[in-house]
Amino acid sequence: MGDIKIDGKRLWNSLMEMAKIGATDKGGVCRLALTDVDKEARDLFVRWCEEAGCKVTIDQMGNIFGRREGKNPDSPPVMTGSHIDSQPTGGKYDGIYGVLSGLEVIRALNDAGVETEAPIEVSAWTNEEGSRFAPAMVASGVFAGVFDLEYGLSRADLDGKTMGEELVRIGYAGEVPMGKPVKAFFETHIEQGPILEDEDKTIGVVTDAQGQRWYECTFTGQEAHAGPTPMTTRRDALVGAARVIEAVNRIGLAHAPLACATVGLVQVYPNSRNTIPGSVFFAVDLRHPDDATLSKMDGELRAAIEEVAAAVKLETALEEIWYSPPVPFDGECVAAVRRAAEANGFAHRNIVSGAGHDACYVSRVAPTSMIFIPCEGGISHNESEEATPEHVAAGCQVLLDAMLERAGS
Ligand code: GLV
Ligand code: MN
Ligand code: MN
Numbered sequence: 001m002g003d004i005k006i007d008g009k010r011l012w013n014s015l016m017e018m019a020k021i022g023a024t025d026k027g028g029v030c031r032l033a034l035t036d037v038d039k040e041a042r043d044l045f046v047r048w049c050e051e052a053g054c055k056v057t058i059d060q061m062g063n064i065f066g067r068r069e070g071k072n073p074d075s076p077p078v079m080t081g082s083h084i085d086s087q088p089t090g091g092k093y094d095g096i097y098g099v100l101s102g103l104e105v106i107r108a109l110n111d112a113g114v115e116t117e118a119p120i121e122v123s124a125w126t127n128e129e130g131s132r133f134a135p136a137m138v139a140s141g142v143f144a145g146v147f148d149l150e151y152g153l154s155r156a157d158l159d160g161k162t163m164g165e166e167l168v169r170i171g172y173a174g175e176v177p178m179g180k181p182v183k184a185f186f187e188t189h190i191e192q193g194p195i196l197e198d199e200d201k202t203i204g205v206v207t208d209a210q211g212q213r214w215y216e217c218t219f220t221g222q223e224a225h226a227g228p229t230p231m232t233t234r235r236d237a238l239v240g241a242a243r244v245i246e247a248v249n250r251i252g253l254a255h256a257p258l259a260c261a262t263v264g265l266v267q268v269y270p271n272s273r274n275t276i277p278g279s280v281f282f283a284v285d286l287r288h289p290d291d292a293t294l295s296k297m298d299g300e301l302r303a304a305i306e307e308v309a310a311a312v313k314l315e316t317a318l319e320e321i322w323y324s325p326p327v328p329f330d331g332e333c334v335a336a337v338r339r340a341a342e343a344n345g346f347a348h349r350n351i352v353s354g355a356g357h358d359a360c361y362v363s364r365v366a367p368t369s370m371i372f373i374p375c376e377g378g379i380s381h382n383e384s385e386e387a388t389p390e391h392v393a394a395g396c397q398v399l400l401d402a403m404l405e406r407a408g409s
Pocket of ligand 2: 094357
């Protein structure tokens with residue numbers, strides 16, 4: 001192991017080139033799924049894959065696969081990849097690092113003239129973020145058979161545009177049927193939390209990913225005049241939402257240190273300064289690595305919503321739109337990552353992913369694990385997201401070695 005070296009500078013340059021697409025003033029990117037900038041970034045990735053000699057295919061959810069053939073074309077591929085889309089205030093690494101480190105693996109194998117036994121594939125999964133279209137990881141979910149195709153294509157953004165329509169519009173509604181055998185899957189990603197940096201570790205050997213439950217809630221009260229309406233008779237939907245937001249935060253704190261609980265999306269109607277809000281739509285994101293605790297948090301959320309609705313005299317519509325259970329990654333793939341980190345002399349530790357990743361769904365159909373690298377201050381989903389060139393290269397080298405171990409050469 002360690003004979004074939006990835007080119008860290010080339011990977012870094014590709015990351016910085018890609019970061020120009022959807023670049024924001026504050027140094028991040030805004031590349032929401034299936035927008036024009038997502039298309040532009042996809043086009044560049046496809047071009048780079050083709051220049052590296054890959055055969056590119058696109059499936060019905062717009063997932064992109066760049067394939068480097070192996071000695072045994074009948075073998076399922078050893079695959080890597082992540083996502084090109086970003087949060088509205090996204091960074092230069094979340095997702096795209098996992099895509100471009102896969103491309104760098106292929107470029108490095110080309111440079112070394114190595115023929116692997118199994119084919120090698122790099123993938124870019126549609127709408128991992130779940131920001132424009134909920135839920136997250138929906139296209140890798142369809143690939144893994146967790147959702148059906150119709151469900152995936154009918155996911156709509158807040159303006160009612162569906163993923164199916166937007167895939168056609170940007171030219172990425174592929175024809176390849178969903179799902180195929182995968183020999184093993186690895187995903188590199190920034191940690192998006194503080195642990196590796198705090199402990200001065202270069203590589204996170206990702207053993208598990210925590211579970212998530214996503215909800216959409218609408219509170220309906222009554223619009224009324226902000227002046228003449230007495231405080232005691234109001235049915236203010238925003239007051240209800242505010243109390244639930246506070247309760248969500250308390251639920252997270254009550255199950256510290258591992259729980260996370262967030263309200264990140266709120267829409268107030270009619271959003272006029274002198275009208276009492278008549279309805280509020282908001283989204284809740286609950287996470288915990290232990291499924292039983294996550295269920296407990298679910299119960300606490302439902303109780304809080306009921307209590308607030310009664311107190312503020314609101315009608316409630318609560319829908320759990322997504323449940324992604326905790327994921328234990330494959331022991332052999334996890335061990336391959338650990339061996340690769342050790343062989344390269346990188347300080348490493350086991351880690352549980354706080355974020356969702358396409359690897360979570362791919363793990364349903366293929367032995368899977370992930371490789372984390374530190375990010376500055378643990379900050380992600382933020383335009384100031386940063387990682388060092390050394391860590392970026394280290395994660396990619398571990399990826400190459402782990403993939404080679406599984407693919408055989
Ligand atoms: C994806 O970024 C997530 O919310 O975990
Ligand atoms: Mn990501
Ligand atoms: Mn993300």
